[in-house]
Amino acid sequence: MGWLIGLDWGTTSLRAMLFDGEGGVHETRHRAWGIRQLPQGGFEAALSSICKGWPSCPVLAAGMVGSQQGWHEAPYVDTPADVHALAAHLVTVAAADGRRIHIIPGVRDGVGPNVMRGEETQLIGVLDAQPRLAEGTPLVLPGTHSKWVQLHRRRITGFTTMMTGELYGLLRTHSILGTGLPDARAAARHLESFDDGVRAARASGSAGVLTRLFSARTLVLEGKLDAAAVPDYLSGLLIGEEWRAALAAGWLDRGEIPVLIGDEALCLRYRRAATLFDLPDPTWIADATARGLWRIARVAGLAVDRTPPVPMELPG
Numbered sequence: 001m002g003w004l005i006g007l008d009w010g011t012t013s014l015r016a017m018l019f020d021g022e023g024g025v026h027e028t029r030h031r032a033w034g035i036r037q038l039p040q041g042g043f044e045a046a047l048s049s050i051c052k053g054w055p056s057c058p059v060l061a062a063g064m065v066g067s068q069q070g071w072h073e074a075p076y077v078d079t080p081a082d083v084h085a086l087a088a089h090l091v092t093v094a095a096a097d098g099r100r101i102h103i104i105p106g107v108r109d110g111v112g113p114n115v116m117r118g119e120e121t122q123l124i125g126v127l128d129a130q131p132r133l134a135e136g137t138p139l140v141l142p143g144t145h146s147k148w149v150q151l152h153r154r155r156i157t158g159f160t161t162m163m164t165g166e167l168y169g170l171l172r173t174h175s176i177l178g179t180g181l182p183d184a185r186a187a188a189r190h191l192e193s194f195d196d197g198v199r200a201a202r203a204s205g206s207a208g209v210l211t212r213l214f215s216a217r218t219l220v221l222e223g224k225l226d227a228a229a230v231p232d233y234l235s236g237l238l239i240g241e242e243w244r245a246a247l248a249a250g251w252l253d254r255g256e257i258p259v260l261i262g263d264e265a266l267c268l269r270y271r272r273a274a275t276l277f278d279l280p281d282p283t284w285i286a287d288a289t290a291r292g293l294w295r296i297a298r299v300a301g302l303a304v305d306r307t308p309p310v311p312m313e314l315p316g
Contacts, residue, residue: 003057004303006293007047007101009065010034010118015289016050019303023294027054035064035071043071044096051099058302059101060293063118066091066103076108076115080155083124087300104296107156114161118289119147122261125292126285127154138251138258140282142266144169146242148251162245164238171234177216182228190229194269197236198276201244209241239273247277258282 002021007014012034018027033039033046041048043065051059066074074091090102106117119141126133131154133139139149144165150158172178200212216233219225225233246252257280260267267284274282297303 002303003055004294004297005051005054005057005059005099006290006297007059007061007065008063008118008121008289008293009061009070010063011036014046014050017290017293018054019290019294019297021303023303025290035067035069047095047099047101048097056098058297059099060090060104060297060300060302061101062104062121062289062293066105067117070103071101072103074103074105076106079107079109079159080152080157081107081120082155083127083296083299086120086124087296090300102300102302107159109158111158112160114159116147116159116161119149120156121292121296122288123149123151123156123292124295125288125290126259126261127151128291128295129288130285133259138246138256139261140242140258140270141261142239142270143262148242148246150251160249160251162242164242168234168238171213172231177213177230177234180227181230190226190232191272193225193229194232194236194272195276196225197233197238198240198243198273199236201237201240202277204241204244206248209237209244212237235269236273239269240276242270243273243277243279252279254279256280260284262287 004019006017006019014031014033016029017025020026029050031046031050039045039049065071072091072093077085077089086104089105091105093101093103095101104121106115107120108115122141123139133151135152139151141147141149146162146164148160148162149156172181200215201209204212216225216230220227220230252258260270260282264284264286271282271284294303
């Protein structure tokens with residue numbers, strides 16, 4: 001049986017997947033070893049430990065491991081980019097234990113300019129599963145740096161980055177708006193306050209959400225917003241701003257149904273916000289990184305697929 005090890009190696013975590021010869025994930029392992037939190041021994045030690053006991057086989061890695069701060073830089077591929085361009089520009093590193101690690105390059109859109117690392121592999125996985133999404137469907141990858149992606153003929157032709165998640169963290173922990181808030185792990189959910197934040201973002205019109213952020217403090221001072229509900233209110237403001245900006249910029253119209261790709265809980269918030277903008281309920285696809293790794297490996301000749309692809313379901 002031919003084996004492949006796929007790595008999803010980001011800033012804060014490392015996920016390793018052992019693929020069998022038919023593209024199935026035989027085993028998955030997780031470690032809190034992002035490129036900024038490596039164990040003693042660095043990248044070599046992290047790889048050796050997480051792959052312990054697995055077969056000697058090709059290793060394909062996606063994510064920030066290929067950044068300037070990663071193990072070895074894999075230069076960006078410019079848009080328009082497809083699976084063949086990514087597979088043709090893999091950067092290979094020889095590890096001390098004899099394994100060869102092939103690192104997937106990120107993608108650069110010179111118009112923004114914008115860059116992505118890791119998201120391109122998810123997009124390849126989604127396109128492999130749902131080829132019909134290749135034309136015209138707005139794709140959104142929520143996260144620390146949310147991506148709004150345009151596709152044409154199965155190629156990534158352009159994208160925009162919204163620093164929604166990172167801005168949320170900064171406002172919550174390093175601004176006056178977050179003063180006195182409960183610990184994030186113990187905070188209760190206040191979805192009604194989230195909805196209020198979305199409505200405030202929508203009402204900001206052409207001025208945008210910067211004109212509404214301070215309302216998170218004003219409403220508390222006036223007794224109209226519980227301090228414990230501020231995180232959800234801020235979340236609504238920022239996610240609502242994404243939808244407001246997308247409509248204002250013409251990235252989608254009110255008749256289009258965008259597709260969300262990523263964490264279910266976060267995507268549910270984006271879906272909730274979309275309905276408050278009178279948009280159709282977006283569809284959602286779970287993390288498609290594993291499928292993207294396998295697809296790129298096949299094109300690069302690192303793996304042989306012995307079974308026909310199985311379509312990925314699109315939950316409503």
